Amino acid sequence: MPRGDLDGTTVVLGVSGGIAAYKAVELERRLVDAGAHVVPVVTESALRFVGLPTFSALASEPAHSSLFEDPDPIPHTTIGRRADLVVVAPATARVIGSYASGISSDLLTATLLATTAPVLVCPAMHTEMWEHPAVQENLATLRRRGVHVLPPEEGRLAGGDVGAGRLAEPARIVEAAAEVLRSTRARASGDLAGLRVLVSAGGTREPIDPVRFIGNRSSGKQGHAVAEAAHARGAEVTVVTTVGLPAPPGAEVVRVETAAEMAEAVLERAAEADVVVMAAAVADFRPKVVAGEKLKKRAGPPDLVLEPTLDILAELGRRKRAGQVLVGFAAETGDMAEEAAAKLESKRADVLVGNDVGASGVGFEWDTNEVTIFTRGGSRAVPLTTKKAVADAVLDAVLDQMRPGRTAAPDQEGALPA
Ligand code: CTP
Numbered sequence: 001m002p003r004g005d006l007d008g009t010t011v012v013l014g015v016s017g018g019i020a021a022y023k024a025v026e027l028e029r030r031l032v033d034a035g036a037h038v039v040p041v042v043t044e045s046a047l048r049f050v051g052l053p054t055f056s057a058l059a060s061e062p063a064h065s066s067l068f069e070d071p072d073p074i075p076h077t078t079i080g081r082r083a084d085l086v087v088v089a090p091a092t093a094r095v096i097g098s099y100a101s102g103i104s105s106d107l108l109t110a111t112l113l114a115t116t117a118p119v120l121v122c123p124a125m126h127t128e129m130w131e132h133p134a135v136q137e138n139l140a141t142l143r144r145r146g147v148h149v150l151p152p153e154e155g156r157l158a159g160g161d162v163g164a165g166r167l168a169e170p171a172r173i174v175e176a177a178a179e180v181l182r183s184t185r186a187r188a189s190g191d192l193a194g195l196r197v198l199v200s201a202g203g204t205r206e207p208i209d210p211v212r213f214i215g216n217r218s219s220g221k222q223g224h225a226v227a228e229a230a231h232a233r234g235a236e237v238t239v240v241t242t243v244g245l246p247a248p249p250g251a252e253v254v255r256v257e258t259a260a261e262m263a264e265a266v267l268e269r270a271a272e273a274d275v276v277v278m279a280a281a282v283a284d285f286r287p288k289v290v291a292g293e294k295l296k297k298r299a300g301p302p303d304l305v306l307e308p309t310l311d312i313l314a315e316l317g318r319r320k321r322a323g324q325v326l327v328g329f330a331a332e333t334g335d336m337a338e339e340a341a342a343k344l345e346s347k348r349a350d351v352l353v354g355n356d357v358g359a360s361g362v363g364f365e366w367d368t369n370e371v372t373i374f375t376r377g378g379s380r381a382v383p384l385t386t387k388k389a390v391a392d393a394v395l396d397a398v399l400d401q402m403r404p405g406r407t408a409a410p411d412q413e414g415a416l417p418a
Pocket of ligand 1: 259278279280281282283284309310311312313314327328329330331343
């Protein structure tokens with residue numbers, strides 16, 4: 001028995017019709033060598049490049065290519081259910097498009113729609129096709145739904161052309177497949193599995209006129225790191241964000257700009273969330289009147305009258321249901337412990353992450369952060385480390401709040417320990 005990264009797993013290898021179909025043969029062999037039980041599903045056009053007997057000979061069972069001529073009357077659901085992972089390599093623009101649109105036109109696309117297993121798509125096509133907005137939008141749709149995409153490499157293409165679109169090397173695909181399986185397993189057994197985590201990230205922008213705004217220096221990196229960490233630990237994640245940083249695969253991403261938009265997006269989703277992490281730097285005040293046209297210099301300095309925005313975290317505190325954990329962030333330059341204790345109480349948060357933004361390497365654009373995590377039970381200092389590690393420490397504190405007997409129910413308002 002071979003032993004490897006994919007030992008004991010069933011991998012459905014989807015092969016669609018491009019010149020790179022010949023590389024799928026080597027990939028198939030490598031998947032088998034890595035310990036996988038490989039079930040090839042080959043499209044009609046792929047068979048124009050490589051014959052079915054080749055795939056059958058190297059696979060763990062005969063290759064499938066037809067919805068109707070298979071010994072199994074419903075091969076797509078049977079194959080889809082058996083899969084621990086589906087790898088599509090090469091994935092043509094047609095297969096990517098059908099999959100993104102939910103159109104099952106053959107056994108491979110039907111299997112992709114029927115399976116609940118993780119899917120790794122490895123596109124290969126000519127550069128012009130790869131760069132076409134339709135293909136890129138379809139891939140973005142698939143990524144949003146949690147499909148993993150291993151982008152093609154640059155190199156020689158069919159017809160002597162050179163550019164982006166060459167199928168990733170088979171060894172690289174096997175590595176990516178193993179990584180997808182590892183992260184899927186880690187998520188399934190993660191300590192946040194089954195929980196819904198809502199994270200806000202980035203700084204809001206409050207318009208003064210059509211071209212100017214009042215903003216702040218938040219980069220959104222810490223909030224997005226919390227989203228990534230929560231996803232890796234198994235949570236269903238929603239990110240309400242002002243920035244275009246990557247979000248975890250399958251996460252719901254809501255782009256907002258102003259404090260009012262953020263409030264609406266967060267409050268609309270908060271009731272279903274088990275955990276809400278307000279990592280966003282929300283403006284406390286916004287211009288009372290927004291000029292409809294660009295303010296001209298010759299009119300002199302404008303009289304900016306500001307009005308308060310809704311304090312989202314405080315509103316979440318008012319609406320908090322039993323068992324829900326609320327996390328606030330506080331960017332401080334003064335006495336953090338005192339401020340944090342006051343905010344825990346006034347906003348009815350369960351966890352308050354104090355950020356000394358006056359220190360070096362901390363906050364804003366940095367990839368590192370140094371925080372103190374306050375709860376009603378005490379505080380924990382997290383020395384300078386990555387924002388990812390800070391995110392995990394924050395989530396540890398959240399879990400701590402969820403342990404029996406520790407849940408802060410709404411009627412425990414402001415009960416700080418002596
Ligand atoms: N926050 C919010 N809505 C606002 C302002 C802030 O939800 N309109 C949240 C932030 O996302 C953060 C927490 O409140 O989690 C702390 O915000 P902070 O920057 O400390 O602002 P304030 O609470 O207004 O306190 P300060 O008086 O120190 O500015």
